[in-house]
Amino acid sequence: MASTPRVLKLSFEFHxxxxxxxxxxxxxxxxAVDRIETAVRTLGADSFPWADRLVVNREWNYAWWANTERAxxxxxxxxxxxxxPE
Incomplete structure (x- = not known):
């Protein structure tokens, strides 16, 4: 039986x-976003050693990146x- 997927989601909003x-x-x-992402990536592996990947979603008030590779x-x-797994 497969285990239930577990995801920790942290959100930050700069208004x-x-x-x-x-x-x-x-x-x-x-x-600015790239700098924050780099900082989180740097801390991620040490802070959450059980995680196998980091997913970054970018949103802006007007959804400028909604249809681009930066989204x-x-x-x-x-x-x-x-x-x-062992």
Whole structure:
């Protein structure tokens, strides 16, 4: 009998102030998201040694990335004694 899939989902939301008139340029937004993703990937293997992959979903208020390759990423994490069957 197969085991029930287990997924830990963490969500973070960065909200732009409603009265902000700042022009949030795409390249700055992409760079910020890439930096956060890199930090999570770096911590992921050590913090969650039982996990075998990290799935990253990107969403923006206007769903600009909804139909692009930047909308979703999945990474295999290193195999260890917790996340691989014996």
């Amino acid at each position: 732009v102030a409603e009265d902000s008139i700042s022009n949030i340029q795409t390249r700055h937004l992409e760079r 979703y990423a999945e990474y295999d994490l290193p195999t260890n004694g917790y996340n691989s």
